[in-house]
Amino acid sequence: MTEIVELFPEPGDPLEPGALLSRYAPADRSEPRLRVNFIQSVDGSATLEGRSGGLGGPADKAVFDILRGVSDVVLVGAGTARAEGYGALTVTDDLMDWRLAQGLPAHPTMALVSSSLDLDPAGDLFAKAFTRPLVFTVPSAPQDARGRLAVVATVIDAGGTGDAEGRVDPALVRRELLTRGLPQVLCEGGPRLFGDLIAADLVDELCLTLSPVLEGGAGPRIALPARDAVVHRGLELALLLRSGSMLLSRWTRA
Numbered sequence: 593m594t595e596i597v598e599l600f601p602e603p604g605d606p607l608e609p610g611a612l613l614s615r616y617a618p619a620d621r622s623e624p625r626l627r628v629n630f631i632q633s634v635d636g637s638a639t640l641e642g643r644s645g646g647l648g649g650p651a652d653k654a655v656f657d658i659l660r661g662v663s664d665v666v667l668v669g670a671g672t673a674r675a676e677g678y679g680a681l682t683v684t685d686d687l688m689d690w691r692l693a694q695g696l697p698a699h700p701t702m703a704l705v706s707s708s709l710d711l712d713p714a715g716d717l718f719a720k721a722f723t724r725p726l727v728f729t730v731p732s733a734p735q736d737a738r739g740r741l742a743v744v745a746t747v748i749d750a751g752g753t754g755d756a757e758g759r760v761d762p763a764l765v766r767r768e769l770l771t772r773g774l775p776q777v778l779c780e781g782g783p784r785l786f787g788d789l790i791a792a793d794l795v796d797e798l799c800l801t802l803s804p805v806l807e808g809g810a811g812p813r814i815a816l817p818a819r820d821a822v823v824h825r826g827l828e829l830a831l832l833l834r835s836g837s838m839l840l841s842r843w844t845r846a
């Protein structure tokens with residue numbers, strides 16, 4: 593049943609965290625779920641001047657925080673970590689209290705996906721991480737970069753085969769996260785990784801914010817094709833929130 597709620601009618605009002613928690617926390621944490629979170633302009637761009645930040649506002653930030661807070665692991669493509677300047681993954685104090693009360697670690701684990709391993713081991717993402725990050729890569733990744741990252745992260749080979757050789761196989765990532773006791777996965781993009789997840793039919797839920805702007809330009813769609821094959825995955829609308837002219841939706845696997 594779709595829930596359609598106008599929570600805070602004044603434009604720019606943040607959504608109240610308690611009201612959001614009840615709508616985004618998984619009912620059963622043991623049931624594996626891979627969620628993807630994106631924001632896009634009304635005309636379909638995933639970026640404003642090369643980053644997603646310019647599209648957002650307080651309501652989107654509130655949902656972004658909640659989604660992190662209720663997840664076990666945040667999965668990100670290296671391109672997004674580089675473009676958005678990812679630092680250490682932490683949640684707000686309120687969400688940390690909620691997590692501890694649920695018996696969860698204070699903060700989720702960060703997991704990155706990269707073939708090149710062009711990631712700075714001295715950066716805050718690693719150096720200030722609460723939990724040792726995971727880095728999924730391929731056997732052909734540069735050995736020197738692998739060695740440097742292995743000091744600050746757990747580097748895991750999850751290379752694809754055949755056409756997908758040289759790329760990380762998302763199904764292997766999913767399996768490895770489950771094995772490590774991390775069933776609630778939040779993927780924060782980017783478009784290349786999302787395309788791979790769609791192709792592998794691993795997406796259980798898309799949380800999509802529609803930002804009230806027309807962007808024009810050549811910004812990417814939220815999903816880039818993994819291969820030439822076009823796939824068709826049905827979704828159902830599970831939740832629609834409105835904050836001013838910003839729409840925040842949850843779409844689940846049909």
Ligand SMILES: NC(=O)c1ccc[n+]([C@@H]2O[C@H](COP(=O)([O-])OP(=O)(O)OC[C@H]3O[C@@H](n4cnc5c(N)ncnc54)[C@H](OP(=O)(O)O)[C@@H]3O)[C@@H](O)[C@H]2O)c1
Pocket residue numbers: 629630631632637638639642643644668669670671672673675676705706707708709710758759760761762780781782783784785786788812816
């Ligand atoms: N609107 C939004 O909500 C949103 C969300 C996220 C990102 N973005 C934007 O999207 C842009 C980045 O796009 P993108 O397509 O480059 O993002 P991306 O998917 O995060 O990054 C692509 C890179 O991530 C790694 N990667 C992803 N999937 C891989 C796989 N299956 N196997 C191996 N490596 C994989 C590779 O890194 P290596 O090059 O290291 O091998 C690849 O070059 C940025 O401008 C960012 O701001 C927008």
